[in-house]
Amino acid sequence: MQLTDRAKTVDRRPMTFLESLYLWSIAKGMATTLKHLFRKKATIEYPEEKRPFSPVFRGLHVLNRDAEGRENCTACGLCAVACPAEAITMEAAERLPSEANLYREEKYAAKYEINMLRCIFCGLCEEACPKDAIYLSQTFAPANYGRKGFIYKKEELLIPHPIQQKEAYEKALGERKPTVNA
């Protein structure tokens, strides 16, 4: 029964003397490899050259600030609830009157940690967040020497200040511009 029209019958006759010298087959093989010598190389030289990401790429998390540089997060905990990997922990605190320029609303996250080893980069925290405070950037997880280094604190997550560190802010924002001040 013929299953496919691409099947090839194998020639099982014993090799002739000339064939058993392998010279012709080796020459054919060498012609094939010689062609590859002039092909375009498939390598992307990583640190200098980077592959473009898809617009929906989900990398490391960023905690967002509004246009005046105030933190968006109100420590409501919805992201932690949404997280299927249980990677997010936070502690809430009440804003003091003098801190109005630091936090956008009366409640803020005193502590905010993401365990990058647990995180599966699904982006559900981003979807859950009502304040546009957390989103996934286009940088991907860097290397570290210990497991401790993979638990990202607020300092590592927070986006640079949009006014004081304008350039770093633009860079961290990447190509995905989140809606500021929703």
Add this chain to the structure above:
Amino acid sequence: MNMLAIDIWFIIEKVALIATIIGLSFFIAMYTTYAERKVAAWLQDRRGPNRAGPFGLFQPLADGGKLFFKEEIIPLTSNRFLFILGPALAMITALITSTVIPWGASYVDGTTNIALQVADVDMGILVVFGIVSVGVYGIMIGGWSSNNKFSLMAAIRGASQMVSYELPMGLALIAVLLMTGSLKMSAIVSHQIEHGWHIFYQPLGFIIFFVCALAECNRTPFDLPEAENELNFGYHQEYSSMKLGFYLFAEYINMFISSAVMATLYFGGYDIPFVNESTWGLSPLLFSAMSFAVLMAKVLFFLFVFIWIRWTIPRFRYDQLMNLGWKKLIPLALVNMLLTAALTLWLNN
């Protein structure tokens, strides 16, 4: 007292030549490892080493430095003396072979005549063969003294392979010698300059010689002694640090020397094809340098072919290896030799 009259300039000349050739062998071997990785990468659509220095040119230095700083391990159950002798022997035999190869046309300026050849002995090519046969002891001793079953297996394979492939190699060579009528390397080259390259008269002989040269150098498809996947790197499995480096280096020097031998025997040595460069009236220095460069170009081409073959075809099975050697190459070489002998006799009468 004539025998004791030592020509001091002669000694200086030869020592300088030896030092240059050994240095050159090391340099070429070093950069053959680089070329090996680069060509391998290109044949596989990759880029190869390009981090150390421009185009990765310092990569061999980095590799060599790494080997020097590695921990040196001598297994407790090994035979210490033989264990150290193995790589030394491999290296020494690889280097000695270069003595009889004429590296270029002699530098003739008035009365001074400096041959670019360490020793133009009467039995030139036999010296190469003799030393190459000793080279197998490097592998044998190394593999045996490691006291490791894989290494021993590899050593036995290596020895049997070398012995079986020396036969057709010698037979192919006899055809060349029948045409030249001399074992002298310089005579072989000058014969080719006069009568044309041997490759045109002995294509079959050259192919046999080339296949055997691959086998003698333990290059793919004949790299059974160091089969990575079946024998855990074979005879140099227990070696570390620079002793391993010596083995690997000796292999590349062997490649370089056998390329030079093939260029000398079949491709006219330092001769430029289709032209008679001796009538150009070049200055003697330029003439010698050019002939040397021509030989080097041929050698580099052969080195490339060695590498090209390695990254094209897989390793032979042991029975295929023996079949090819004893049932195919030896009969072919015998036929080639008899034909050449008959034709030489007929044409000379």
